[in-house]
Amino acid sequence: MKRIVVLGSTGSIGVQTLDVVRAFPGEFEVVGLAAGNNVELLNQQIQEFRPRYACCLAPMDPMPQGVKFLPMTEMVCLSEMDLVMVATTGSVGLIPTLNALKSGKRVALSNKEPIVMAGSIIKDFEGRFGGKVLPVDSEPSAIWQCLRGEENDIRRLLITASGGPFRSTPLEELDQVSPAQALKHPTWQMGQKITIDSATLMNKAFEVIESHWLFGVPWDQIEVVVHPQSTIHSMVEFADGSVKAQMGPPDMRLPIQYALFYPQRLPNDMIPRLDTSITHSLTFQPLEEDRYPCFGLAIEAGRQGGSCPTVLSAADEVAVHAFLDHKIGFTGIPRLVERVLSEHQPGPARDPEELLEVDRWATARAIELVPH
């Protein structure tokens, strides 16, 4: 029996995590659930999964019977919990992730911004306190799966990108695209923020940064390749030139389940299978960096390290919401992020509280720069 806490249980990944839990009755005990403002869904989840602890940004009055309010930062340290799924957004998951690792817990990490902001601190905590980060994001999960059983030198990580909905849109039309168009991801169903990040390829750069930290691979050995079918989730090239790829339908329940049951692979009828009765083409093309200015900005911030990736992530969060609220255009997203990065005096990434202070500064500065 795995005793699990789900942070961000009402979001896209949180709901799919509970789908996996539901598919394996008797395998999990849900000890705690945490959400933001969707009290209605959280209440339904509490009725179904009967956790002992819950937490919500919006008031829950009264708390359901038998459920105790506990902040996320404490929920992840409970002695009666083995595994936490961190499926919150932005910097919200940073302190819970670090607290869980400090308590020696396994952390299924979907929330990618904490590792973008504080990859070195997360790896340091993992090494020092005996906790373990289990990748959930589909590309790092694919790399993790390809590396299983390998003790050989990695020559390259090849991270695949669908290219998003504007892969072939003429560049001069990009300023006019609407949030509704940008939210139509060609292959994946995801939350709004990550869907826009997928259209700008900010998300792909976040995955490069994530993979650099998770697998300790130097920046120059990580490449992004456009693969519009999203069937290959990423590849690893080894020293002898052999390339291993992980394939599967674009369904996040697969990497979620892999992290929750690692090292076991279990059948789950809910997850669609690759249909070999129809003709599939798998194509690759080089990344057209001019089309995706967020990608270059983000890789540069990742390479610079220190506080820069925190500024990148915070400014992007504001820029994406400003775009969704029709306050800036699609091409305004990289402009806003670049401006905030250019005003930042880079510092080290030693202390999570300092990084959160940088996060607050960059958020406030980006908000000031959004036209009102």
Ligand SMILES: NC(=O)c1ccc[n+]([C@@H]2O[C@H](COP(=O)([O-])OP(=O)(O)OC[C@H]3O[C@@H](n4cnc5c(N)ncnc54)[C@H](OP(=O)(O)O)[C@@H]3O)[C@@H](O)[C@H]2O)c1
């Ligand atoms: N969706 C995907 O397919 C996918 C794939 C790979 C990686 N990821 C990563 O996984 C993370 C989650 O993505 P998502 O698409 O699931 O996001 P989402 O649908 O927006 O869900 C975010 C969750 O976090 C909760 N939350 C937000 N702010 C909070 C706060 N201050 N305190 C507590 N809870 C808070 C939300 O609660 P309420 O809804 O109740 O307000 C919701 O449960 C992101 O970092 C994303 O990049 C997502």
